Amino acid sequence: MKPVLGIAGYVLREALSRKFILAFLVGITLVLTVVALSLRIEVVDGALAASRLFGEELRNSIRSVDVALRPVYQAAAFLVFYGGILFGIVACSDFAPSLMSPGRIEHLLALPIQRWHLLAGTFLGVMTLAVGGTLYGTTGLVLIFGVKAGYWTAGPLIAGLLACVGFAAVYAVMLTTATLVRSAALCAASGFVFLVGGIIAGYRQQMTPFFEEGFGREAFKAVTLVLPRLSALAVAAGDIASSTPLEVRSLGLLLLGVLVFGFGALAVGFWRFEGKDY
Amino acid sequence: MDNRGRRRVWLVVAAMLFVVAAVLMFTGQGEEPAMETPKVEFPRRMRAPERERAERRRTHVLPVQVDAGTQERARPRDPLLAALPRGEGKTAVVIEANALRHSPIGELLLDCLMRDGGKRLEELRNLSGVDPLQDLDRLVITDEGMMLSGNFGNAKFKELLGERVSMDYGEGARVYEPGDMTVTRPDGSTARGRSEAAVATWNNELLVIGKSPDEVKAVVDRVEGRGPDEPPAISEGSTYGEMYGVLSVDQLARLLPKEQAELADRIRRVAQNVELHVDASGDVAMVAEVRGANGDEVTDLGKTLGAALSMARIKAQAEGEKDLAQLLDFARVQPDGTSFKLEMAVPLDVIKQRLAFCKEERSAAEAAER
Numbered sequence: 282m283k284p285v286l287g288i289a290g291y292v293l294r295e296a297l298s299r300k301f302i303l304a305f306l307v308g309i310t311l312v313l314t315v316v317a318l319s320l321r322i323e324v325v326d327g328a329l330a331a332s333r334l335f336g337e338e339l340r341n342s343i344r345s346v347d348v349a350l351r352p353v354y355q356a357a358a359f360l361v362f363y364g365g366i367l368f369g370i371v372a373c374s375d376f377a378p379s380l381m382s383p384g385r386i387e388h389l390l391a392l393p394i395q396r397w398h399l400l401a402g403t404f405l406g407v408m409t410l411a412v413g414g415t416l417y418g419t420t421g422l423v424l425i426f427g428v429k430a431g432y433w434t435a436g437p438l439i440a441g442l443l444a445c446v447g448f449a450a451v452y453a454v455m456l457t458t459a460t461l462v463r464s465a466a467l468c469a470a471s472g473f474v475f476l477v478g479g480i481i482a483g484y485r486q487q488m489t490p491f492f493e494e495g496f497g498r499e500a501f502k503a504v505t506l507v508l509p510r511l512s513a514l515a516v517a518a519g520d521i522a523s524s525t526p527l528e529v530r531s532l533g534l535l536l537l538g539v540l541v542f543g544f545g546a547l548a549v550g551f552w553r554f555e556g557k558d559y
Numbered sequence: 560m561d562n563r564g565r566r567r568v569w570l571v572v573a574a575m576l577f578v579v580a581a582v583l584m585f586t587g588q589g590e591e592p593a594m595e596t597p598k599v600e601f602p603r604r605m606r607a608p609e610r611e612r613a614e615r616r617r618t619h620v621l622p623v624q625v626d627a628g629t630q631e632r633a634r635p636r637d638p639l640l641a642a643l644p645r646g647e648g649k650t651a652v653v654i655e656a657n658a659l660r661h662s663p664i665g666e667l668l669l670d671c672l673m674r675d676g677g678k679r680l681e682e683l684r685n686l687s688g689v690d691p692l693q694d695l696d697r698l699v700i701t702d703e704g705m706m707l708s709g710n711f712g713n714a715k716f717k718e719l720l721g722e723r724v725s726m727d728y729g730e731g732a733r734v735y736e737p738g739d740m741t742v743t744r745p746d747g748s749t750a751r752g753r754s755e756a757a758v759a760t761w762n763n764e765l766l767v768i769g770k771s772p773d774e775v776k777a778v779v780d781r782v783e784g785r786g787p788d789e790p791p792a793i794s795e796g797s798t799y800g801e802m803y804g805v806l807s808v809d810q811l812a813r814l815l816p817k818e819q820a821e822l823a824d825r826i827r828r829v830a831q832n833v834e835l836h837v838d839a840s841g842d843v844a845m846v847a848e849v850r851g852a853n854g855d856e857v858t859d860l861g862k863t864l865g866a867a868l869s870m871a872r873i874k875a876q877a878e879g880e881k882d883l884a885q886l887l888d889f890a891r892v893q894p895d896g897t898s899f900k901l902e903m904a905v906p907l908d909v910i911k912q913r914l915a916f917c918k919e920e921r922s923a924a925e926a927a928e929r
Contacts, residue, residue: 294762328869330862342902343865344891397569486590507581513588535587538580545576552569555562 288402313421358440358522363383374469415441440518450543457550483512526542602838645789652804671917676924704769802837860897
């Protein structure tokens with residue numbers, strides 16, 4: 282485990298040295314600060330009576346604060362989920378290819394560690410980064426609305442963590458792609474393709490009737506059966522953030538399934554990396 | 560293990576993980592269609608069928624007025640709307656009995672009404688000659704009494720009210736003064752009683768029940784165009800929903816429980832007029848528009864009501880009353896200057912659950928009869 286943690290630390294140091302990761306953190310801070318300073322909420326006995334954004338009164342109806350904030354939390358959950366994964370794809374696409382660049386990979390392979398440690402460490406480092414960023418952003422959001430509206434919920438925080446599981450599956454595919462081709466662009470492309478595939482897989486039941494019965498429909502069902510159901514996870518994240526009933530039958534199983542898919546993709550990467558000549 | 564063997568292990572592990580992942584995701588998401596979140600349509604404006612309905616009801620044409628040599632053709636109007644009280648601060652609530660009867664909630668209420676297998680309804684049909692399920696169109700409750708509109712061509716008013724002092728009034732009305740009445744039961748026996756209410760019938764279309772003959776005559780006067788010039792309590796543009804009308808502030812305050820005495824006082828002080836619309840075409844949704852003179856005071860009243868609803872919802876959640884909490888999810892207050900709209904809804908499923916016993920009792924009664 283120690284070598285994996287060592288590589289993860291190495292990835293984290295590399296990430297912190299990149300300016301746009303820092304810019305991302307500063308960006309989150311700025312957004313949270315602007316929301317905190319510009320939003321004024323008046324709550325009377327648990328009802329959202331009035332709200333002002335940048336001094337302008339918002340034409341809101343007076344209703345229970347948790348009901349009134351549902352769309353806000355739901356939108357925030359979707360933003361964190363899809364925005365976070367998209368940013369992760371772009372921001373982290375370069376890590377693995379640069380780690381495997383000539384000169385550097387020989388140095389890493391010379392270390393007394395197994396090859397799979399390298400990939401697992403990179404995966405762990407990137408996921409630590411993703412979880413850290415998500416927790417920072419969502420905790421800020423929870424604090425702002427908690428202090429201003431007196432309504433405390435861990436919903437957005439949990440939604441953020443679900444997004445991290447979704448990203449784990451996507452990043453595992455990107456890491457595996459890096460073992461096939463040493464290109465940041467192709468890594469990002471594969472991540473993007475799996476993100477879109479994951480969205481489609483979540484809606485496979487609704488989309489199946491659009492395919493004519495026969496081979497086409499069966500092929501669609503077979504492919505989407507294996508893909509990580511990211512949109513289903515996103516909807517569940519939105520439901521949790523807004524404290525509405527879950528649409529999925531069992532969130533635990535779905536979550537575990539997406540995570541196991543990620544490990545499966547990572548195992549393919551290990552298989553490829555073990556047999557590669559550098 | 561050599562490199563080749565290790566690679567083979569990783570490949571087998573990957574394949575197994577993909578299979579496990581597919582099973583987990585398939586089971587976790589489920590293949591049954593997602594439950595639709597309840598959506599409630601609130602009656603906020605007149606819809607096309609209601610506009611057509613209002614047009615169809617413009618059946619009464621006032622006689623042509625000859626004034627200074629000019630003849631002005633009067634526009635046809637709805638006799639029931641014309642019969643409504645005039646002026647501010649009056650109460651007039653219209654229940655669209657026929658529309659309600661054919662709504663999902665109407666079916667449920669019918670089950671409750673016919674829990675005895677429909678015996679009482681049949682008795683009422685035989686006694687009055689009126690089938691409430693077929694002949695009754697609208698029912699209006701006012702401060703002064705009650706009005707029913709529909710097709711009363713087969714009604715046995717003369718048999719029922721024949722003993723009372725009665726007179727023809729205006730162009731098509733007959734007014735019955737309070738007095739004794741004899742009812743012949745289906746078994747041939749008779750029952751006598753006294754009613755203190757005055758009754759007027761108009762053209763077999765309207766039945767007016769009031770406290771005194773003068774009151775019912777005033778209603779007939781309004782229908783026949785002899786009433787005051789003020790507009791009726793409910794304008795034609797407000798005839799939407801299965802129940803609608805205006806409530807006097809006093810009436811509304813009286814509806815509140817004793818614990819809400821402070822709120823009732825505040826309503827009396829701030830509000831001037833309350834317009835109500837209830838839609839029962841699916842879920843039961845209510846919109847109440849409260850108007851007042853002072854914008855700030857009205858907004859504050861809206862906030863107080865919103866807070867009261869929010870507290871009720873929190874209480875329902877805390878006490879595990881899921882249905883009530885879900886119902887109050889839809890409650891909101893929409894302030895708009897010197898007025899605010901209060902919206903509330905009861906999902907149809909909740910009502911179905913509550914009234915399920917009616918259907919069971921009706922089926923049992925009907926089975927016993929067979």
